[in-house]
Amino acid sequence: xxxxxxxxxxxxxxxxxxxxxxxxxxxxxxxxxxxxxxxxxxxxxxxxxxxxxxxxxxxxxxxxxxxxxxxxxxxxxxxxxxxxxxxxxxxxxxxxxxxxxxxxxxxxxxxxxxxxxxxxxxxxxxxxxxxxxxxxxxxxxxxxxxxxxxxxxxxxxxxxxxxxxxxxxxxxxxxxxxxxxxxx
Numbered sequence: 001x002x003x004x005x006x007x008x009x010x011x012x013x014x015x016x017x018x019x020x021x022x023x024x025x026x027x028x029x030x031x032x033x034x035x036x037x038x039x040x041x042x043x044x045x046x047x048x049x050x051x052x053x054x055x056x057x058x059x060x061x062x063x064x065x066x067x068x069x070x071x072x073x074x075x076x077x078x079x080x081x082x083x084x085x086x087x088x089x090x091x092x093x094x095x096x097x098x099x100x101x102x103x104x105x106x107x108x109x110x111x112x113x114x115x116x117x118x119x120x121x122x123x124x125x126x127x128x129x130x131x132x133x134x135x136x137x138x139x140x141x142x143x144x145x146x147x148x149x150x151x152x153x154x155x156x157x158x159x160x161x162x163x164x165x166x167x168x169x170x171x172x173x174x175x176x177x178x179x180x181x182x183x184x
Contacts, residue, residue: 013044014048015044015047015048015052016047016052016053017052017056018047018050018052018053018054018055018056018057019044019047019048019050019052019053020047020052021052021055021056021109021112021113022043022046022047022051022052022055022104023040023043023044023047023052024112025103025104025105025108025109025112026038026042026043026046026047027039027040027043029112030111031108031111031112032105032108035099035100035103036098036100037094037095037098038095041089042080042088042092042095045087045088045089046076046079046080046087046088048085048087049079049084049085049087050085051072051075051076051079054072054075055072055104055109056113058072059109059113065106069103069104069106072104073099073101073103076096076099076103077096077099078096080092080093080095080096080099081093081096135164135167135168135171137160137164137168140160140164141156141160144156144159144160
């Protein structure tokens with residue numbers, strides 16, 4: 001089992017929080033497909049140039065995004081064309097020429113920086129007293145049976161134990177930790 005923390009990821013990748021945001025915006029993630037033609041190496045290079053920090057600072061300081069975004073795009077395009085800071089290993093003029101005019105999308109940035117968490121059943125925003133509930137092993141098993149072709153008991157047992165158990169166990173530990181802390 002591996003535990004990933006923001007600090008460990010930042011240290012390993014030598015990227016700041018802003019750099020991680022820019023990396024996700026360029027390569028794609030949960031909310032967007034990213035920038036066509038921009039791979040992980042180029043995205044990491046641009047993030048190491050400090051553009052992600054610049055973006056995060058603009059967002060956090062409520063800078064006028066309509067003024068900031070075109071300037072920001074121009075800086076990234078110039079970096080791609082010239083490798084001004086030496087973080088890209090090579091120049092990328094074709095990527096600079098096709099770099100999207102709508103980058104970065106404010107709504108995608110907001111999804112990463114201000115995620116909305118809601119209660120599925122009541123459609124309300126959750127508060128700090130929200131308690132998670134355990135996964136439904138029966139429903140997960142039925143899903144795997146119906147959609148993944150795990151049709152025999154032995155296949156279900158083997159796959160669920162190797163792919164599901166660690167997550168269920170961690171969720172159980174997390175729940176217990178919060179219950180103990182709540183009673184102190």
